[in-house]
Amino acid sequence: MTSPHDDGADGKPGVAVRCQENRSVGVRFCDRFAFDADSVHYAVELSAPGLTARVDEVVAWIWDADLGAYLEELAEGYRGWDGERRWRTDDGDLSVSAVFRPGGHVGLTWTVRPWYEAAGGWSASVTTWLEAGEQLAALASDVRHFLAGGRP
Template structure:
Protein backbone atom coordinates (compact mmCIF):
# COMPACT_ATOMS: atom_id res chain seq x y z
CA UNK A 1 0.00 0.00 0.00
CA UNK A 2 1.45 3.36 -1.00
CA UNK A 3 0.93 6.75 0.57
CA UNK A 4 2.02 10.01 -1.08
CA UNK A 5 3.68 12.37 1.38
CA UNK A 6 1.76 15.61 1.10
CA UNK A 7 2.42 18.93 2.76
CA UNK A 8 6.18 18.54 2.76
CA UNK A 9 8.74 20.65 0.92
CA UNK A 10 9.83 17.66 -1.15
CA UNK A 11 7.26 15.19 -2.47
CA UNK A 12 7.71 11.63 -1.32
CA UNK A 13 6.12 8.23 -1.34
CA UNK A 14 5.81 5.57 1.37
CA UNK A 15 5.26 1.86 0.72
CA UNK A 16 3.90 -0.04 3.73
CA UNK A 17 3.80 -3.78 4.16
CA UNK A 18 0.26 -5.16 4.15
CA UNK A 19 1.17 -7.78 6.78
CA UNK A 20 3.13 -5.48 9.13
CA UNK A 21 2.55 -1.72 8.84
CA UNK A 22 5.73 -1.05 10.84
CA UNK A 23 7.72 -2.17 7.77
CA UNK A 24 8.05 0.55 5.16
CA UNK A 25 10.07 1.91 2.27
CA UNK A 26 10.16 5.67 1.71
CA UNK A 27 11.15 7.47 -1.48
CA UNK A 28 11.96 11.14 -0.93
CA UNK A 29 14.26 14.07 -1.60
CA UNK A 30 14.07 13.78 -5.38
CA UNK A 31 16.30 16.12 -7.39
CA UNK A 32 17.92 16.28 -10.80
CA UNK A 33 21.08 17.85 -12.16
CA UNK A 34 20.22 17.26 -15.80
CA UNK A 35 17.71 15.62 -18.15
CA UNK A 36 19.55 12.26 -18.08
CA UNK A 37 19.07 11.28 -14.45
CA UNK A 38 16.96 11.55 -11.34
CA UNK A 39 18.48 11.35 -7.87
CA UNK A 40 16.52 10.43 -4.76
CA UNK A 41 16.79 8.97 -1.27
CA UNK A 42 15.37 5.66 -0.11
CA UNK A 43 14.71 4.86 3.55
CA UNK A 44 13.95 1.41 4.92
CA UNK A 45 12.21 1.00 8.28
CA UNK A 46 11.25 -2.04 10.31
CA UNK A 47 11.21 -2.79 14.03
CA UNK A 48 14.84 -2.32 15.11
CA UNK A 49 16.00 -1.12 11.68
CA UNK A 50 16.35 2.25 10.00
CA UNK A 51 18.55 2.61 6.90
CA UNK A 52 18.88 5.37 4.32
CA UNK A 53 20.75 5.87 1.08
CA UNK A 54 20.73 9.52 0.04
CA UNK A 55 21.99 9.07 -3.49
CA UNK A 56 20.03 6.57 -5.55
CA UNK A 57 20.35 7.44 -9.25
CA UNK A 58 17.89 6.52 -11.99
CA UNK A 59 19.20 7.02 -15.54
CA UNK A 60 16.77 7.62 -18.39
CA UNK A 61 18.32 4.82 -20.49
CA UNK A 62 17.95 2.14 -17.79
CA UNK A 63 14.95 -0.13 -17.32
CA UNK A 64 13.25 1.80 -14.54
CA UNK A 65 11.62 0.55 -11.35
CA UNK A 66 8.06 1.53 -12.37
CA UNK A 67 8.42 -0.53 -15.58
CA UNK A 68 9.63 -3.53 -13.57
CA UNK A 69 6.60 -3.25 -11.27
CA UNK A 70 4.26 -2.84 -14.25
CA UNK A 71 5.68 -6.04 -15.75
CA UNK A 72 4.96 -7.85 -12.48
CA UNK A 73 1.41 -6.48 -12.50
CA UNK A 74 0.90 -7.73 -16.06
CA UNK A 75 1.80 -11.24 -14.93
CA UNK A 76 -1.64 -12.07 -13.63
CA UNK A 77 -0.62 -15.71 -13.20
CA UNK A 78 1.76 -16.97 -10.60
CA UNK A 79 5.42 -17.29 -11.56
CA UNK A 80 8.13 -19.45 -10.04
CA UNK A 81 11.30 -18.13 -8.50
CA UNK A 82 12.42 -14.60 -8.01
CA UNK A 83 12.42 -11.61 -10.35
CA UNK A 84 15.01 -8.93 -9.68
CA UNK A 85 15.52 -5.29 -10.62
CA UNK A 86 18.43 -3.06 -9.57
CA UNK A 87 19.84 0.37 -10.25
CA UNK A 88 22.81 0.63 -12.57
CA UNK A 89 25.29 0.57 -9.68
CA UNK A 90 23.28 -1.91 -7.55
CA UNK A 91 22.77 0.48 -4.63
CA UNK A 92 19.03 -0.35 -4.71
CA UNK A 93 17.78 -3.83 -5.54
CA UNK A 94 14.18 -5.06 -5.54
CA UNK A 95 13.48 -8.80 -5.58
CA UNK A 96 9.91 -9.96 -6.22
CA UNK A 97 8.43 -13.32 -5.24
CA UNK A 98 4.87 -14.43 -5.93
CA UNK A 99 3.16 -15.53 -2.71
CA UNK A 100 0.00 -17.43 -1.91
CA UNK A 101 -3.31 -15.60 -2.02
CA UNK A 102 -2.39 -13.35 -4.93
CA UNK A 103 0.27 -11.37 -3.08
CA UNK A 104 3.76 -10.26 -4.04
CA UNK A 105 6.68 -10.06 -1.62
CA UNK A 106 9.03 -7.23 -2.56
CA UNK A 107 12.41 -7.32 -0.83
CA UNK A 108 14.04 -3.89 -0.97
CA UNK A 109 17.82 -3.90 -0.42
CA UNK A 110 20.01 -0.84 0.04
CA UNK A 111 23.69 -1.47 -0.59
CA UNK A 112 25.59 1.81 -0.91
CA UNK A 113 29.27 1.78 -1.76
CA UNK A 114 29.04 -1.74 -3.22
CA UNK A 115 32.73 -1.87 -4.03
CA UNK A 116 33.96 -0.09 -0.90
CA UNK A 117 35.59 -1.88 1.97
CA UNK A 118 33.33 -1.79 5.00
CA UNK A 119 30.19 -1.28 2.96
CA UNK A 120 26.82 -2.27 4.39
CA UNK A 121 23.45 -3.52 3.24
CA UNK A 122 19.97 -3.53 4.72
CA UNK A 123 16.75 -5.15 3.50
CA UNK A 124 13.05 -5.14 4.29
CA UNK A 125 10.23 -7.06 2.66
CA UNK A 126 6.86 -5.51 1.91
CA UNK A 127 3.89 -7.66 0.94
CA UNK A 128 1.35 -6.17 -1.45
CA UNK A 129 -1.69 -7.41 -3.33
CA UNK A 130 -0.50 -8.47 -6.79
CA UNK A 131 -3.18 -6.50 -8.64
CA UNK A 132 -4.35 -3.05 -7.63
CA UNK A 133 -1.78 -2.34 -4.90
CA UNK A 134 1.17 -3.25 -7.12
CA UNK A 135 -0.32 -1.29 -10.03
CA UNK A 136 -0.82 1.76 -7.79
CA UNK A 137 2.76 1.50 -6.53
CA UNK A 138 4.09 1.47 -10.11
CA UNK A 139 2.00 4.53 -11.02
CA UNK A 140 2.92 6.40 -7.83
CA UNK A 141 6.64 5.72 -8.36
CA UNK A 142 6.44 6.83 -11.98
CA UNK A 143 4.82 10.09 -10.80
CA UNK A 144 7.44 10.56 -8.04
CA UNK A 145 10.36 10.02 -10.43
CA UNK A 146 8.88 12.29 -13.10
CA UNK A 147 7.86 15.14 -10.78
CA UNK A 148 9.41 18.52 -11.34
CA UNK A 149 12.44 19.06 -9.13
CA UNK A 150 11.82 21.81 -6.60
Protein backbone atom coordinates in the same frame (compact mmCIF):
# COMPACT_ATOMS: atom_id res chain seq x y z
CA MET B 1 -0.19 -0.21 0.61
CA THR B 2 1.24 2.87 -1.03
CA SER B 3 0.75 6.58 -0.70
CA PRO B 4 1.56 8.69 -3.76
CA HIS B 5 1.58 11.89 -1.73
CA ASP B 6 3.47 10.81 1.33
CA ASP B 7 4.74 13.93 3.01
CA GLY B 8 7.28 12.67 5.49
CA ALA B 9 8.35 14.33 8.72
CA ASP B 10 10.36 16.77 6.61
CA GLY B 11 7.21 17.84 4.69
CA LYS B 12 8.70 16.85 1.32
CA PRO B 13 6.78 14.66 -1.13
CA GLY B 14 7.62 11.01 -1.57
CA VAL B 15 6.20 7.54 -2.04
CA ALA B 16 5.75 5.18 0.88
CA VAL B 17 5.20 1.43 0.74
CA ARG B 18 3.92 -0.36 3.84
CA CYS B 19 3.78 -4.12 4.24
CA GLN B 20 0.17 -5.22 4.52
CA GLU B 21 1.20 -7.97 6.96
CA ASN B 22 3.18 -5.68 9.27
CA ARG B 23 2.62 -1.94 8.83
CA SER B 24 5.81 -1.14 10.76
CA VAL B 25 7.83 -2.50 7.80
CA GLY B 26 8.18 -0.07 4.93
CA VAL B 27 10.11 1.68 2.22
CA ARG B 28 10.06 5.37 1.38
CA PHE B 29 11.29 7.14 -1.76
CA CYS B 30 12.05 10.81 -1.12
CA ASP B 31 14.33 13.80 -1.77
CA ARG B 32 14.17 13.58 -5.57
CA PHE B 33 16.35 15.94 -7.60
CA ALA B 34 17.92 16.11 -11.06
CA PHE B 35 21.17 17.67 -12.24
CA ASP B 36 20.36 17.20 -15.91
CA ALA B 37 17.89 15.56 -18.30
CA ASP B 38 19.74 12.20 -18.26
CA SER B 39 19.19 11.14 -14.66
CA VAL B 40 17.13 11.47 -11.52
CA HIS B 41 18.57 11.17 -8.03
CA TYR B 42 16.57 10.21 -4.96
CA ALA B 43 16.88 8.71 -1.48
CA VAL B 44 15.50 5.37 -0.32
CA GLU B 45 14.66 4.76 3.33
CA LEU B 46 13.93 1.34 4.82
CA SER B 47 12.23 0.84 8.17
CA ALA B 48 11.30 -2.13 10.32
CA PRO B 49 11.27 -2.81 14.04
CA GLY B 50 14.87 -2.19 15.13
CA LEU B 51 15.98 -1.04 11.65
CA THR B 52 16.29 2.32 9.97
CA ALA B 53 18.47 2.59 6.86
CA ARG B 54 18.85 5.27 4.21
CA VAL B 55 20.82 5.52 1.00
CA ASP B 56 21.11 8.96 -0.59
CA GLU B 57 21.51 9.68 -4.28
CA VAL B 58 20.21 6.51 -5.83
CA VAL B 59 20.44 7.25 -9.56
CA ALA B 60 17.87 6.42 -12.23
CA TRP B 61 19.26 6.90 -15.76
CA ILE B 62 16.83 7.60 -18.58
CA TRP B 63 18.30 4.85 -20.78
CA ASP B 64 17.98 2.09 -18.14
CA ALA B 65 14.93 -0.06 -17.47
CA ASP B 66 13.46 1.88 -14.59
CA LEU B 67 11.85 0.77 -11.35
CA GLY B 68 8.40 1.92 -12.49
CA ALA B 69 8.54 -0.33 -15.56
CA TYR B 70 9.71 -3.30 -13.45
CA LEU B 71 6.83 -2.82 -11.01
CA GLU B 72 4.34 -2.44 -13.89
CA GLU B 73 5.56 -5.73 -15.35
CA LEU B 74 5.04 -7.41 -11.98
CA ALA B 75 1.53 -5.95 -11.72
CA GLU B 76 0.68 -7.27 -15.19
CA GLY B 77 1.61 -10.75 -13.93
CA TYR B 78 -1.00 -10.58 -11.16
CA ARG B 79 -1.99 -14.20 -11.81
CA GLY B 80 1.42 -15.30 -10.63
CA TRP B 81 4.78 -16.60 -11.75
CA ASP B 82 7.37 -19.13 -10.67
CA GLY B 83 10.65 -18.22 -9.06
CA GLU B 84 12.04 -14.80 -8.35
CA ARG B 85 12.08 -11.68 -10.54
CA ARG B 86 14.89 -9.20 -9.92
CA TRP B 87 15.73 -5.58 -10.69
CA ARG B 88 18.56 -3.26 -9.64
CA THR B 89 19.96 0.16 -10.36
CA ASP B 90 23.00 0.41 -12.58
CA ASP B 91 25.16 1.22 -9.54
CA GLY B 92 23.64 -1.55 -7.40
CA ASP B 93 22.67 0.81 -4.58
CA LEU B 94 19.03 -0.33 -4.79
CA SER B 95 17.81 -3.79 -5.74
CA VAL B 96 14.40 -5.43 -5.59
CA SER B 97 13.43 -9.07 -5.82
CA ALA B 98 9.84 -10.23 -6.17
CA VAL B 99 8.18 -13.55 -5.38
CA PHE B 100 4.57 -14.55 -5.89
CA ARG B 101 2.67 -16.31 -3.13
CA PRO B 102 -0.53 -18.27 -3.68
CA GLY B 103 -3.52 -16.15 -2.75
CA GLY B 104 -2.47 -13.26 -4.98
CA HIS B 105 0.28 -11.57 -2.94
CA VAL B 106 3.72 -10.40 -3.98
CA GLY B 107 6.68 -10.14 -1.64
CA LEU B 108 9.06 -7.34 -2.62
CA THR B 109 12.45 -7.52 -0.92
CA TRP B 110 14.09 -4.09 -1.07
CA THR B 111 17.87 -3.99 -0.51
CA VAL B 112 19.92 -0.82 -0.21
CA ARG B 113 23.73 -0.57 -0.29
CA PRO B 114 25.72 2.64 -0.19
CA TRP B 115 28.11 3.31 -3.04
CA TYR B 116 31.46 1.57 -2.90
CA GLU B 117 33.15 4.58 -1.30
CA ALA B 118 30.83 4.44 1.72
CA ALA B 119 32.48 3.33 4.93
CA GLY B 120 31.63 -0.07 6.28
CA GLY B 121 30.25 -1.73 3.16
CA TRP B 122 26.84 -2.37 4.77
CA SER B 123 23.53 -3.36 3.24
CA ALA B 124 19.99 -3.59 4.61
CA SER B 125 16.83 -5.30 3.38
CA VAL B 126 13.12 -5.35 4.19
CA THR B 127 10.28 -7.29 2.59
CA THR B 128 6.88 -5.75 1.92
CA TRP B 129 3.87 -7.88 0.96
CA LEU B 130 1.27 -6.35 -1.36
CA GLU B 131 -1.74 -7.54 -3.32
CA ALA B 132 -0.55 -8.61 -6.75
CA GLY B 133 -3.16 -6.60 -8.67
CA GLU B 134 -4.34 -3.15 -7.63
CA GLN B 135 -1.83 -2.44 -4.85
CA LEU B 136 1.13 -3.34 -7.04
CA ALA B 137 -0.26 -1.37 -10.00
CA ALA B 138 -0.78 1.66 -7.73
CA LEU B 139 2.79 1.39 -6.47
CA ALA B 140 4.11 1.22 -10.04
CA SER B 141 2.14 4.35 -10.96
CA ASP B 142 3.23 6.20 -7.81
CA VAL B 143 6.91 5.38 -8.37
CA ARG B 144 6.76 6.37 -12.05
CA HIS B 145 5.11 9.69 -11.09
CA PHE B 146 7.71 10.31 -8.34
CA LEU B 147 10.67 9.59 -10.65
CA ALA B 148 9.18 11.85 -13.33
CA GLY B 149 8.97 14.69 -10.82
CA GLY B 150 5.24 15.06 -11.28
CA ARG B 151 5.38 15.12 -15.07
CA PRO B 152 2.66 13.02 -16.76
